[in-house]
Amino acid sequence: MTENNYIYAPSEHPADKFRCKVPMKGTRQLFVIDGGVQGTAAPLSIKFDEGNCSDEILQVIGVRTSSGPKELSSESSFSFGQNSQGRLILCSHTFAEDPFITKEKIKISLAPNSSVDIVLMQNEHNDAEHISEFEIDIQRDASLRMVFLTLHGGKISNNIKVNLNGENASCDLNGLYIVDGKQQVRNLVSMNHKDPHCYSSQLFKGILDDASVASFSGLIHVWPDAQKTQAYQENHNLLLTKEAKVYSEPQLEIYADDVKCSHGATNGRLDENELFYLRSRGIPKKEAQLLQQQAFAYAVLDKISSEELKERMVSLTEQRLRGEFSKCKNCCKNCC
Amino acid sequence: MLNIKDLHASIGEKEILKGINLQVKPGEIHAIMGPNGSGKSTLSSVLAGRDTYTVTSGEIEFEGKNILELSPEERSIAGIFLGFQYPIEIPGVTNVNFMRTAVNEHRKAKGLEPLNAAAFLKIMREKMEVVEMNPSFSSRGVNVGFSGGEKKRNEIFQMAMLEPKLAILDETDSGLDVDALRIVATGVNKLKRPDNATIVITHYQRLLDYIVPDIVHILYNGQIIKTAGKELALEVEKRGYDWLING
Numbered sequence: 001m002t003e004n005n006y007i008y009a010p011s012e013h014p015a016d017k018f019r020c021k022v023p024m025k026g027t028r029q030l031f032v033i034d035g036g037v038q039g040t041a042a043p044l045s046i047k048f049d050e051g052n053c054s055d056e057i058l059q060v061i062g063v064r065t066s067s068g069p070k071e072l073s074s075e076s077s078f079s080f081g082q083n084s085q086g087r088l089i090l091c092s093h094t095f096a097e098d099p100f101i102t103k104e105k106i107k108i109s110l111a112p113n114s115s116v117d118i119v120l121m122q123n124e125h126n127d128a129e130h131i132s133e134f135e136i137d138i139q140r141d142a143s144l145r146m147v148f149l150t151l152h153g154g155k156i157s158n159n160i161k162v163n164l165n166g167e168n169a170s171c172d173l174n175g176l177y178i179v180d181g182k183q184q185v186r187n188l189v190s191m192n193h194k195d196p197h198c199y200s201s202q203l204f205k206g207i208l209d210d211a212s213v214a215s216f217s218g219l220i221h222v223w224p225d226a227q228k229t230q231a232y233q234e235n236h237n238l239l240l241t242k243e244a245k246v247y248s249e250p251q252l253e254i255y256a257d258d259v260k261c262s263h264g265a266t267n268g269r270l271d272e273n274e275l276f277y278l279r280s281r282g283i284p285k286k287e288a289q290l291l292q293q294q295a296f297a298y299a300v301l302d303k304i305s306s307e308e309l310k311e312r313m314v315s316l317t318e319q320r321l322r323g324e325f326s327k328c329k330n331c332c333k334n335c336c
Numbered sequence: 337m338l339n340i341k342d343l344h345a346s347i348g349e350k351e352i353l354k355g356i357n358l359q360v361k362p363g364e365i366h367a368i369m370g371p372n373g374s375g376k377s378t379l380s381s382v383l384a385g386r387d388t389y390t391v392t393s394g395e396i397e398f399e400g401k402n403i404l405e406l407s408p409e410e411r412s413i414a415g416i417f418l419g420f421q422y423p424i425e426i427p428g429v430t431n432v433n434f435m436r437t438a439v440n441e442h443r444k445a446k447g448l449e450p451l452n453a454a455a456f457l458k459i460m461r462e463k464m465e466v467v468e469m470n471p472s473f474s475s476r477g478v479n480v481g482f483s484g485g486e487k488k489r490n491e492i493f494q495m496a497m498l499e500p501k502l503a504i505l506d507e508t509d510s511g512l513d514v515d516a517l518r519i520v521a522t523g524v525n526k527l528k529r530p531d532n533a534t535i536v537i538t539h540y541q542r543l544l545d546y547i548v549p550d551i552v553h554i555l556y557n558g559q560i561i562k563t564a565g566k567e568l569a570l571e572v573e574k575r576g577y578d579w580l581i582n583g
Contacts, residue, residue, distance in 0.1 A: 277424040277426070278429075282441045294429070295477075
């Protein structure tokens with residue numbers, strides 16, 4: 001990693017600076033406070049050098065505080081050099097109950113033969129609106145896996161544009177959104193297959209309670225030259241109440257004739273047969289329903305490659321589904 | 337232990353059980369036989385508390401208490417176990433998580449502390465041996481990708497974990513080859529105790545070669561039309577149901 005572009009969280013934390021009290025083993029933390037990197041206030045720009053294959057996970061924790069403006073626009077970029085391997089955890093939190101609007105542009109570019117793993121966790125309060133635009137460019141033989149976990153937030157919108165630019169580029173996009181109350185989540189995916197032999201898959205799952213609203217709109221666009229494309233898309237939603245609403249909109253635009261593409265969408269309720277089976281073994285209805293929801297979410301959580309992170313996210317998801325505010329074990333949430 | 341009096345149950349407008357009377361005492365094995373559509377599976381679902389069926393009249397007493405108002409989980413805690421004809425697949429819920437949750441709910445009801453992971457796994461391994469189940473099944477999703485035989489073994493394994501007072505085994509033999517049938521039946525026999533009882537629901541005599549009943553009932557059109565000893569099952573095997581229905 002290029003040092004200039006990479007500001008490590010200092011090992012000694014001044015009392016007034018943010019830090020994570022329960023960092024995961026093998027991770028480095030970097031804080032972005034109200035849009036600027038902690039320490040320099042500069043926009044975030046991370047470069048992984050050519051051939052860099054560190055096992056370390058870089059965790060970028062974006063925090064909104066009451067000292068920042070109500071409305072904020074920021075840009076950040078992540079670029080991965082040829083043959084590099086990178087692992088990122090991107091978190092966004094709000095640490096004040098003020099109404100926030102955050103507009104973010106995130107550029108992610110993968111040079112040929114790089115391999116990148118990103119887990120994104122969105123955990124904000126009910127008065128927070130967060131609009132993120134992802135522009136992702138994946139070149140020849142490079143592969144990206146991304147997991148979006150939208151656990152909490154007033155109005156969260158992820159606009160994800162992926163360009164597969166070069167043969168054998170691959171992108172595995174996954175998302176889990178859990179909404180209740182009047183929360184709203186929108187995921188807008190545009191997967192562009194521009195070259196032959198590329199692979200993409202999308203799996204987005206949502207659990208909606210109360211009067212929440214979610215939408216998923218996923219486009220697979222296969223360009224005329226992109227023969228031998230494989231592109232798959234699935235969106236499944238679990239509606240726990242009659243008031244919850246979901247809009248699921250798969251779109252396929254295919255201009256090549258030798259491709260494998262599929263999409264599927266379901267919106268449904270908890271399965272009654274499963275529920276009876278669980279209850280017949282002595283599990284109370286509420287716990288049984290929770291197990292069903294956890295099981296539903298698991299397919300997405302299972303895409304997290306770090307076992308430790310997966311365990312944490314499974315436990316955060318459980319807390320969230322139990323209606324508790326999700327935070328890591330022993331975390332005091334105020335990050336300082 | 338179980339006392340069913342003039343039980344009527346319907347699904348929607350359709351009456352399926354039309355006055356069932358049945359008494360089961362501790363230590364007994366009862367077999368309920370009958371042609372398709374006679375109400376066998378309905379009876380087992382109603383006993384387990386499935387709310388798709390409405391009990392329109394009659395009583396079900398279990399250990400002297402009316403259980404009609406109890407939820408499925410309360411009936412399980414009380415000691416009733418239903419072995420499903422078609423065990424449900426639950427992707428994402430592992431067998432171990434499923435059973436640990438269930439066993440700890442049973443323990444909680446008895447005022448016991450939840451089992452820790454090590455103690456639980458030990459018991460789980462012991463009980464899996466009862467049905468010759470491969471330990472690797474514990475980390476798999478409940479019944480997901482299990483063969484017919486494996487699913488039924490998993491039912492008996494769950495029964496072994498929960499140690500019910502009354503087990504109702506609904507068509508446990510359906511879809512089983514001879515080896516699986518032997519394993520399942522052996523499991524049931526191993527779990528037999530003087531203070532528990534079993535109701536075996538089946539189409540065929542075959543299972544009853546392995547699990548020998550004390551009493552055999554023939555269910556037809558929502559009523560028990562004949563009750564006798566185990567020889568009745570053999571007679572049904574030879575002569576079918578017609579002579580009972582028309583006789």
